[in-house]
Amino acid sequence: MAHHLVWLRNDLRCADHPALYHACAAARQTGSRVTAVYVATPAQWHYHDEAPAKLALRSQLLTSLRQQLAELGIELLLLECPHYKDIPALLLAELQQLQASNLWFNREYPLDEQHRDEAVSAALSQQGLTVNACHGDMLFAEPTLNGQGQPYKVFSPWYRDWVRKNSELALPTLQTPAAVGAAVAVPATAIALPGASSYREDLWPASEAAAQQRLHSFTLRQLSDYGDQRDIPSINGTSTLSVYLASGVLTVRQIFAAVVAACEGNRRDWREDHWFRELGWREFYKNLMIHYPRLSRGRAFKAETEQLYWQRDEALNQLWQQGKTGFPIVDAAMRQLQRTGWMHNRLRMITASFYTKLLFMDWRQGEAFFMQQLLDGDFASNNGGWQWSASTGCDASPWFRIFNPTRQSEKFDPDGNFIRKFVPELAELPAKQIHCPPTLLRHACGYPEPIIDYSQARAAALAAFKALTPVQ
Ligand SMILES: Cc1cc2nc3c(=O)[nH]c(=O)nc-3n(C[C@H](O)[C@H](O)[C@H](O)COP(=O)(O)OP(=O)(O)OC[C@H]3O[C@@H](n4cnc5c(N)ncnc54)[C@H](O)[C@@H]3O)c2cc1C
Known part of the structure; x- marks a missing residue:
C-alpha cells in the first residue's frame, strides 16, 4: 500500500509545490497512485478570523485546482471537521480507507499550524505511516x-x-509534475467552503x-x-x-x-x-x-508596550470600520477594503496608525478586523504590519512617529483622485479642499466632521508612550 496522499493547505497550486512534486515522483517510482485532500475547518477558521471573502476565493481556487489535478490523474477529496485538533483522526481514517502509506504536506509556520502538524505526524507515525513534511512557503x-x-x-x-x-x-523552482495516471473525472458542482461569501473575481481571477x-x-x-x-x-x-x-x-x-x-x-x-x-x-x-511564539499568542513584540491602556470605544471602532471617521483618506482606504477585500500598503499604514495612535485602540482589535476582511490576510504580515504601526513590534515605527492623516493625504493622493473614487460624496471638491474639507462643505456634501481632534489625540498618545517603563 504505497498510495500517496497530498494534504493541501495554503498552497493551492501545482507548480513549485514540493509536497505534490515529490509525492508524484515517489508514486511514479513504485507505480502507485496519488490522491490530494483539502480539510475545511470552519470553527478553527472562525477563531482565526478568516475572511468570508477569502474563503470564497479559496473555494474557486480549489475548484480550478481540482480540474488541474484531475488532468494529472489525481483526485481531490474534500473533508471537513470543526477544529485543527480533529484533523489527525480524520486523516488517519482517510489514509486507512485509501490504503495509503504516505502523507505529504508543505510546512506552515504559525504556532497553531505547527501544533496541528505535530499532532498529525505523531498520530500517523504511531500507526507506522510515513509523514513527509516539505518546505515551500x-x-x-x-x-x-x-x-x-x-x-x-x-x-x-x-x-x-x-x-x-x-x-x-x-x-x-519545481515544475508542475507530469501526470501519474489517466485523467480522473471531476464533479460538475463548484466547491463551496463553509463560511464563504463572495469576492471580487473581476480583480483576482481564481x-x-x-x-x-x-x-x-x-x-x-x-x-x-x-x-x-x-x-x-x-x-x-x-x-x-x-x-x-x-x-x-x-x-x-x-x-x-x-x-x-x-x-x-x-x-x-x-x-x-x-x-x-x-x-x-x-x-x-x-x-x-x-x-518568537509569543507573536502567535497575541502578545506584543516589545514587552513594555503591554502596559499601554488602550481605549475601548465601540462607537469609534464602528466609525473607523465603516469609513466614517471624517478623515477622507482614512475613509477612502477603509471603503477600499470593504469594496475590494484589499488595501494599498500606504493606506494600511495610515489606517492602522490612525486606529492605534489617534483613536488609541488596541492593535489586536484592528489586526483581527483586517483579517476578517482581507483577501490576502496572512497572519505574519498582518501581525507585523499592525505591530509596526502601533510601535509595539520588532523594528517598528518609532513610538513618537504619528502619521498626520491630512498631511499623508496631501503627499500621497495630491490630486485627491483616490479619495474621489471611494468617497463619492466628496468627488466634486477641488484638490485643495478634499483632504480636510471645511465644516460648511462637509455639511453640504453629507460628510461627517472629524471624529477626533488630531492634535489632542497625538499629544495623548505621545504621553502614554512616554510613560512606559522598561521591562527587563
Ligand atoms: C497594518 C498592515 C497590515 C498588513 N496585512 C497584510 C496581510 O494580511 N497580508 C499581506 O500579504 N500583507 C499585509 N501587509 C503588507 C502590505 O501592505 C501588503 O503585502 C501589500 O499591500 C500587498 O499589495 P501588493 O501585493 O500589491 O504589494 P507589492 O507592493 O506588489 O509587494 C509585493 C509583495 O511583497 C510583500 N510585501 C510588500 N510589503 C510588505 C510588508 N510591508 N509586509 C509584508 N509583506 C510585504 C507582499 O507579499 C506583496 O504581495 C500589511 C501591512 C500593514 C501596514
Whole structure:
C-alpha cells in the first residue's frame, strides 16, 4: 500500500509545490497512485478570523485546482471537521480507507499550524505511516540568523544577509509534475467552503494561470517604475500579488526567479530591486513568527508596550470600520477594503496608525478586523504590519512617529483622485479642499466632521508612550 496522499493547505497550486512534486515522483517510482485532500475547518477558521471573502476565493481556487489535478490523474477529496485538533483522526481514517502509506504536506509556520502538524505526524507515525513534511512557503527552509546565531531584530541587516544567501543558495523552482495516471473525472458542482461569501473575481481571477500571468506582466511592464509609484494609491503601481501569495497560488521562489530574469534583461542588479526588498518584509515577518511564539499568542513584540491602556470605544471602532471617521483618506482606504477585500500598503499604514495612535485602540482589535476582511490576510504580515504601526513590534515605527492623516493625504493622493473614487460624496471638491474639507462643505456634501481632534489625540498618545517603563 504505497498510495500517496497530498494534504493541501495554503498552497493551492501545482507548480513549485514540493509536497505534490515529490509525492508524484515517489508514486511514479513504485507505480502507485496519488490522491490530494483539502480539510475545511470552519470553527478553527472562525477563531482565526478568516475572511468570508477569502474563503470564497479559496473555494474557486480549489475548484480550478481540482480540474488541474484531475488532468494529472489525481483526485481531490474534500473533508471537513470543526477544529485543527480533529484533523489527525480524520486523516488517519482517510489514509486507512485509501490504503495509503504516505502523507505529504508543505510546512506552515504559525504556532497553531505547527501544533496541528505535530499532532498529525505523531498520530500517523504511531500507526507506522510515513509523514513527509516539505518546505515551500519561504525562500529558505531555515530562518536567517545573524553572526552570533541569533535572530535578527532589525530588517536592513537581515535583508542584506538574506540577499547574500539568495545569491549563493537560490534553489530552482519545481515544475508542475507530469501526470501519474489517466485523467480522473471531476464533479460538475463548484466547491463551496463553509463560511464563504463572495469576492471580487473581476480583480483576482481564481486560477494559477491568472496569478502567473499577473506576475509576468508586472515584472515585464511595471517593475522598473515600482520605486516611484508604489506609494500612490490612485495608480496601480503595486503588483496586488499578495492575494495569490496568501493562498499559495504563487511562491516566493517563482517571484524571485521572475525578478532575477527581468533585472538581467534590463541589465539591472536584482539585489538593488526595490520590489524584491518589499518581498523581504514578508519573509522577515515569517522569520520573526518562527523565533518568537509569543507573536502567535497575541502578545506584543516589545514587552513594555503591554502596559499601554488602550481605549475601548465601540462607537469609534464602528466609525473607523465603516469609513466614517471624517478623515477622507482614512475613509477612502477603509471603503477600499470593504469594496475590494484589499488595501494599498500606504493606506494600511495610515489606517492602522490612525486606529492605534489617534483613536488609541488596541492593535489586536484592528489586526483581527483586517483579517476578517482581507483577501490576502496572512497572519505574519498582518501581525507585523499592525505591530509596526502601533510601535509595539520588532523594528517598528518609532513610538513618537504619528502619521498626520491630512498631511499623508496631501503627499500621497495630491490630486485627491483616490479619495474621489471611494468617497463619492466628496468627488466634486477641488484638490485643495478634499483632504480636510471645511465644516460648511462637509455639511453640504453629507460628510461627517472629524471624529477626533488630531492634535489632542497625538499629544495623548505621545504621553502614554512616554510613560512606559522598561521591562527587563
Ligand atoms: C497594518 C498592515 C497590515 C498588513 N496585512 C497584510 C496581510 O494580511 N497580508 C499581506 O500579504 N500583507 C499585509 N501587509 C503588507 C502590505 O501592505 C501588503 O503585502 C501589500 O499591500 C500587498 O499589495 P501588493 O501585493 O500589491 O504589494 P507589492 O507592493 O506588489 O509587494 C509585493 C509583495 O511583497 C510583500 N510585501 C510588500 N510589503 C510588505 C510588508 N510591508 N509586509 C509584508 N509583506 C510585504 C507582499 O507579499 C506583496 O504581495 C500589511 C501591512 C500593514 C501596514
